[in-house]
Amino acid sequence: MERTLPDHSVRPPSQALTRTGGFLAGFTHTLQPYIGCRFGCTYCYVQGLGVHRFHQPPLPWGHYAHPRAGIAERLGQELARHQARGRLERLAIFMSSATDPYQGLERRWRLSRACLDQFLAFPPGRLLVQTRSPLVEEDFPRLRALGERAWLSFTLETDQDEVRRVVTPWCPSIERRLETLAAAREAGLNVQIAVSPCLPFSSVASFGRLLLELADRVVVDSFVCGDGQGGRRTRATGIPELYEAQGWGDWQDEGPAQELYRWLAARMGDRAGWSQAGFRALAHPEQGRAD
Template sequence: MQVGVASVKPGAVLTADGRTGQKGGVLTIRHRRVKSALTKTGGFLSGFSHSLTPYWGCSYGSSCFYCYVAESQVQRFHADGQAWGEWVTAKINIGQVLEQELDRLARRGSRPRIYCSGSTDPFQPRLEPRYGLSGQCLEVLGRFPPALLVLQTRSPLVERYFELIAAIPTAVLNLTIETDDDSVRRKLTPSCATVERRLAVARAATARGIFTQISVSPALPHNPERFAGLIAGACRRVIVDDFFHGDGARGARSRRRGVPERLSRYGYPGWFGPDTTRRLMAALIERMGEERVGYSRAGFNRGVTDTA
């Protein structure tokens, strides 16, 4: 499977339906040639040696209203005065640079543990079809298999790359699905694919032999029993998180992002709290077993250790 780079001019703008438009539209695209592809990491990603980020910025933007990256250094240093979700920088040479770095590591007998990615969706549907940067990285990783590769996405576009992912024996697909209720999805994360579409991707990946985890992170309003039943039949493992433990600040960051107000505005005032996932966790453990269910940072890192 060969992945190329589409011709999109720097400074071009994508309109709401994904076509290129004139400057002043919805999404400004910038190009950057980078000197490095892998970034040494730690903290929440303590189970990994490096992160891999094919794009700076994310076209899902404010649709993920709780996203902590909007307050991160990525936004501060690369936004050029634009709001989160209004810009993306494509690292147009990342595939070549990644190959050089992995070749050097291989010559030293080192195999990295890679997380892709903590600050963007590598398969965002308005960028990846045009640039194919994540696909190029997967091709390279197939030639230099890492000790671990975790792909974090909410995009069904990842399905296009199942062949490449399945060829990497240490690859894990982490697919974000925050609720079982598509009416909740339409109100709170309207730019994201439907719940059923993402569940279908998880089932298809599992059927292909790809180690697939569903990330209920953060948990949005849901029916615990129904949601657990849907998840149990779609993946090998599940990670659950909430707005308190998941934001790294006991809910303070979520409050700054206006999460309680957003939930209340759409009729879910009781869903901002540290105990909102208790019933879901119990239902998942009952169906899947404790070893296949993780909670927040500790559960995520335990799953990474168990997988590798």
């Protein structure tokens, strides 16, 4: 499908950090440098949250993304206030939950990079950078400089690129993502792999070994547990029809994802996590720090 791809800046944000709860309870705030997401994953439930309503007529999910120009300056002001109140250490920030902070637009706008620079000036207790984009490699030195406070959480829903091409055709290839994960290990970052949501994969042993090799932690998630509404949000996406068309079985079947999680837990202990509890384990700054 042709994409229209509007990408003009929206009005400067009145607020950078958003208090969070629900699925991400434990993290204190989320941070979204962009509105919309050009990765346009079929399963993305953000598309149902009405973030595109400012387009008239509405544009389909994945057909737009807008920089929140000025967000880093706003973030710096907010972090300075937290510092003045002695609360920086208590902050646990999830960047990002409703967009990918390293989608292609970042190459031009560098808002995520500018936010990392603010975090370097005012280090929070925990910063989790959630992305699937190899572009994050260019900011590895910044993440490294944040030390044990920062975790890269990198999405890898499957080890099969043919599955990726069907479900998330606008996302980076599996091969390229594996290169980024290897580079993150090489750079000495704290790396979590988010198998979220778990898509059809090769075999438990084969995918599991890959995950063991590349991650300090792994979170496995399913459509049912991971969309925050027991699968209702996913039902409203193209996933049910897509699974049926591909002959992949019941999209609500958590069996393969749970089997992968159990295989990992047997080898990684509590460094393997399931769904919400797995993500929340990193919300607390004392978790995941070097011994």
